Amino acid sequence: MSRHAHTAQRVAYRAKLLGFAGDPERSAAATHFEEDGLLIVEDGHVVANGSYAALAAQLTPTTELRDLRGKLIVPGFIDTHLHYPQTDMIASPAPGLLPWLERYTFPTERRFIEGAYARETADFFLDELLACGTTTALVYCTVHKQSADAFFAASEARNLRMIAGKVLMDRNCPEFLRDTAQSGYDDSAELIERWHGRGRQLYALTPRFAPTSTPAQLEACGTLAKAHPDVFIQTHVAENVDEVKWVAQLYPGHRSYLDVYDRYGLLRPRAVYGHCIHFDDEDRTRMAQTGAVASHCPTSNLFLGSGLFDVAKASEQGMAVALGTDVGGGTSFSMLRTMNEAHKVARLAGHHLSATRMFWLATAGAAQALGLADTIGTLAPQAEADFVVLDPQATPLVARRTERAESLEEWLFALALLGDDRTVFETYSAGHCVHRRDAKRRH
CATH class of the missing domain: 3.20.20.140 (Metal-dependent hydrolases)
Known part of the structure; x- marks a missing residue:
């Protein structure tokens, strides 16, 4: 068994959420964004994602809730x-x-x-x-x-x-x-x-x-x-x-x-x-x-x-x-x-x-091209829980620019053009945290 084998515990992440239902260049409705979202994960897979208000009732007494408000979760x-x-x-x-x-x-x-x-x-x-x-x-x-x-x-x-x-x-x-x-x-x-x-x-x-x-x-x-x-x-x-x-x-x-x-x-x-x-x-x-x-x-x-x-x-x-x-x-x-x-x-x-298309190309678009659209590149229910937590406060410049963004496109564009590994707060694979920015690296 993998030393990173996931557990069956239900964990919920409250953050901004970004996902896609298609190529943003072809349809403005293809981009799905939740300003105050909830991603629920169990047994290495996504259980649900959507607005916090709509999904809060699914937070059972045994669900661990991680508050990541202000940060952005995107598919890996x-x-x-x-x-x-x-x-x-x-x-x-x-x-x-x-x-x-x-x-x-x-x-x-x-x-x-x-x-x-x-x-x-x-x-x-x-x-x-x-x-x-x-x-x-x-x-x-x-x-x-x-x-x-x-x-x-x-x-x-x-x-x-x-x-x-x-x-x-x-x-x-x-x-x-x-x-x-x-x-x-x-x-x-x-x-x-x-x-x-x-x-x-x-x-x-x-x-x-x-x-x-x-x-x-x-x-x-x-x-x-x-x-x-x-x-x-x-x-x-x-x-x-x-x-x-x-x-x-x-x-x-x-x-x-x-x-x-x-x-x-x-x-x-x-x-x-x-x-x-x-x-x-x-x-x-x-x-x-x-x-x-x-x-x-x-x-x-x-x-x-x-x-x-x-x-x-x-x-x-x-x-x-x-x-x-x-x-x-x-x-x-x-x-x-x-x-x-x-x-x-x-x-x-x-x-x-555009920024939305670049994020699509790096996530759902790639998964679709590879024939893995139901498995990775998405936050949809039943998909493998591979996702990234991005931090718009990662550097003073990224923070200053994103705070002044007047649209989702402008906000994502700043992350894409100014971001790097410092912008990655956490990385999850099959629901398990496999990288945390502030943790000591093994190498």
Whole structure:
């Protein structure tokens, strides 16, 4: 049993509540906000949420009531793209994506052949995510099977809802990080059997990106994907101009970089593609048709100079979009800071990304895109009780700005643009507090 196993005790939280019934860009009624709300949790799940006045009668004599008035409860943040082995190389200087991989990424990932090192890094990584209010993430491990085992074990110990996978990489990488089409298939099949659906753990087939997989490996990955339709798929696509040119050389005869994955049956629901910057309209249409998801990683794209994701065009063509930090290419674990950069990237393309839509993209929108809308990303009854308590008094500047807000949008915008890990007061997973800002960190 997890050392964070929840109890059956009923606990109620009185605070401001924010949730969503759809995309705020498409309907003003999609945003649900309670100024004086009550969230009731029992046995790791939400029992009820709504106004305090309407639900106060459900506070039985045995219900523990936590008074968090003035603070905001939102569903736990969902990060749809990041690499736990790159924790120790975050903020490493390089002139671009491909040199950055050679100089920092591959040497760093070499150490994950050591199970103890992988577990220590996974523990630190998860502590960072929880400190930033992220309760679910799609996580890349390394090519080593033990790196995935270490990550899942660390997640299971905290009873988190995590999605992860061993990287598949059988060419164009150092020999010490290379598997084969067959060994990658075998290792992935074994890990799916061991971890997918075990407690709150879910598996993702993880070819790093087309240049580091042979056609045989992508074909094997497609075979596994067909055999396991509920398993996730995660990889990179169209991040960097030089990368796109490289793929065209390695995979001649394909219409586009995305088409490579399509040919091997890797475009489908629960398939999450990091970056998706250098797309044309046909690529976006194909993503929408297949139910594949674009993970927009603004801090990484700016840091590596990869380009600007066009969120407006993605929305116009019905392509599912969520947010990702892309640590260690990304420069922060914080989804609030990721919202900040996403807004600026959208502005450069002439689009205004509202605060309510940014919070939706990081919670209910991501859950919907991943096929987990009834499970996470929501405060609805029966959902898993993963939520974050945000503090608008976290810093003098955030407090001063939020106190002057004249609308919910303005108030949330200040949190998104000025917030970071300091804004996260508490983080809950399955109803259990897994991070408290003022408590001593284990690392």
